[in-house]
Every structure is written in C-alpha cells, then in structure tokens.
Amino acid sequence: MSEPMDDGGWMVYRRAYGEAARLIEIARFDHCFGRDFAAGLGGNVGAIVAEVRRRMGRSADPGVVDSALDDALAGRSPRW
Numbered sequence: 001m002s003e004p005m006d007d008g009g010w011m012v013y014r015r016a017y018g019e020a021a022r023l024i025e026i027a028r029f030d031h032c033f034g035r036d037f038a039a040g041l042g043g044n045v046g047a048i049v050a051e052v053r054r055r056m057g058r059s060a061d062p063g064v065v066d067s068a069l070d071d072a073l074a075g076r077s078p079r080w
Contacts, residue, residue, distance in 0.1 A: 009064045010080050012056065016065045019052045020072035045073060 027048070049069055056065050071078060 009061060012060045012064045013068045014078060014080070016052055016056050016060065016068035017072050017078045019055050020048060020069050023048045023051060024072060048073075 027044075052069055053062075053065060068078070
C-alpha cells in the first residue's frame with residue numbers, strides 16, 4: 001500500500017491510524033479519561049489491535065486497517 005486509493009481506502013487508513021495512535025498514547029499515561037481509557041487496554045498490543053478492528057467495523061478493508069495498525073504500533077508517521 002504505497003499510493004492512496006481512489007475508493008476511500010486512505011480515509012479508512014487515516015481513521016484506523018488515528019484510533020490506534022490515540023489508544024497507544026493513552027496506554028502511556030494513567031491520567032486519561034473517557035471511553036478510550038474506560039476500555040482498559042493498557043499497553044496490551046493485542047487488545048489495542050482488537051479494539052481498533054472492532055471500532056473500524058466489518059466493512060473496513062482489513063488489509064488497510066492492518067497497514068495502519070502496523071505503522072502506528074511501530075511509531076511511524078501515517079503514510080498519507
């Protein structure tokens with residue numbers, strides 16, 4: 001996935017990346033609040049991956065979501 005997709009795949013990527021990045025950031029601090037903190041994911045990578053996939057829903061392209069998760073978990077900037 002090196003080029004943005006015309007079918008809206010880039011929007012799915014950015015949303016999944018944003019969800020993952022936020023959950024990863026929250027896992028680093030103990031003073032957060034709201035639905036993300038209430039999910040109680042902590043630093044569990046598997047739980048973060050499962051939660052992002054759940055939030056993205058079944059209609060989101062799993063390959064695009066996984067690419068976004070890989071980038072966020074590796075600490076890379078979003079591709080687009």
